[in-house]
Amino acid sequence: MxxxxxxxxxxxxxxxxxxxxxxxxxxxxxxxxxxxxxxxxxxxxxxxxxxxxxxxxxxxxxxxxxxxxxxxxxxxxxxGKCAITGRKLELSEIHCHHKKPRSLGGDDSYSNLKIIHIEVHKLIHATTKETIEKLLERLKLTDYQIGRINQMRKFCKLNPII
Ligand SMILES: [Zn+2]
Structure with missing residues (x-):
């Protein structure tokens, strides 16, 4: 350890x-x-x-x-900030995302992980229109931040959200 x-x-x-x-x-x-x-x-x-x-x-x-x-x-x-939004994270909001998912061969290396807000994390992996709209409404992201989310989604082989 x-x-x-x-x-x-x-x-x-x-x-x-x-x-x-x-x-x-x-x-x-x-x-x-x-x-x-x-x-x-x-x-x-x-x-x-x-x-x-x-x-x-x-x-x-x-x-x-x-x-x-x-x-x-x-x-x-x-x-202590979200890699996508730059917002300071509360303890309960801290999530760790694999840029290249483990299911696609991604590892646990420093460069393959990002600390992000729990709801940003949900948005990166979201697949239903309803969930995506709900999270977008709550997170109020800038175009730049949405662009970064879409980059992350691409690594996960998911379509862009907008
Ligand atoms: Zn993830």
Whole structure:
């Protein structure tokens, strides 16, 4: 398991806060940093720490370590925001989507996953006109965001919504 805590202080893989650093390699030896809360707050400025800790302590049991690790890394990497709408996500809204679905051979790699809003996720996979209209009404997306949803749908071999 890659997510642990020592004396109740979470150990956060450096990748979670530095994933954009091109020098970082997943196999690097200095993968972890043991940080006190003050240090975490400094490093993860703008991210909801309670949500992050909740995700770390509540792994998805029927998914593997890679999936769970990347789900948390992406939540931090995306600063707790939906990849499509840019909105800050409440804990109950956090969903993790496979760009290339597992049913089509997609894997659990960091680059194949995105953290998105639960209803955006439903919209990406929606197939009935009724559901699509209901979600569009609720989400009030821009044309650009709908375009991105349609890109995601294409990866899933689904027709564009508009
Ligand atoms: Zn999905």
């Amino acid at each position: 890659e997510l642990r805590s020592v004396h109740d202080l979470p150990i956060i893989p450096i990748a979670y806060v530095q994933h954009k650093n091109p020098m970082w390699k997943r196999s690097s030896i200095n993968k972890y940093t043991i940080a006190g809360r003050a240090e975490i707050h400094k490093n993860l400025k703008g991210i909801n720490i309670d949500n992050l800790l909740y995700l770390m302590r509540n792994l998805i049991s029927d998914r593997n370590i890679e999936y769970n690790d990347n789900r948390i890394a992406l939540y931090a990497g995306q600063m």
